[in-house]
Amino acid sequence: MAVLLREAIGGSLRRARTLRRRTLRDVSRAARVSLGYLSEVERGRKEPSSELLASICEALDIALPDLLAEVIDDMARDSGLEVAGAGRRDTLVPIGQRHADLRLAPVRSGLAAPATPTAPVASVSAAA
Incomplete structure (x- = not known):
């Protein structure tokens, strides 16, 4: 049976907490979440919202x-899949200068260089 996302997230949070030798009570206070709810999240019984997950992190x-x-790697390993680039973090660089183009694109294997800001192209007048 496949591992559910909430179970994988909970397991990763519990590992992170225990590696740092922090108690549930300590983390629940710092994250401003009830101890019982944090426990449920770690056991994979509750699926945390993105805001709550950010607060716990x-x-x-x-x-x-x-x-x-880490969750992606764990889920892929548990399902017997190999994740392309597992254990490797891609560098993100801007791919455009206009506001609408300010997306991030992964740089793979060093093939693309980071974008550098360029000045807008001015029109050339014939009266020079």
Whole structure:
């Protein structure tokens, strides 16, 4: 049977907490969540909202993307899949200069160089 996302998130949170030798009570106070609810999240019984997950990660002093990357790796390993680039973090660089183009694109294998800001192209007048 496949591992549920809430179970994988809970397991990763519990590992992070125990590695830091923090108690449920300590983390629940720092994250401003009830001890019982945090326990339910760690056991995979409750699925935390993104705000709550961010608060718990902050209380544990871990980055949310790092937690989610660990969850992905754990779920893939448990299902027998190999995740492309598992254990490797891609570098993100801006791919555009206009506000609408301010998305982030992964740089894979060093093939793309980080974008550098460029000045807008001015029109050339014929009266020079």
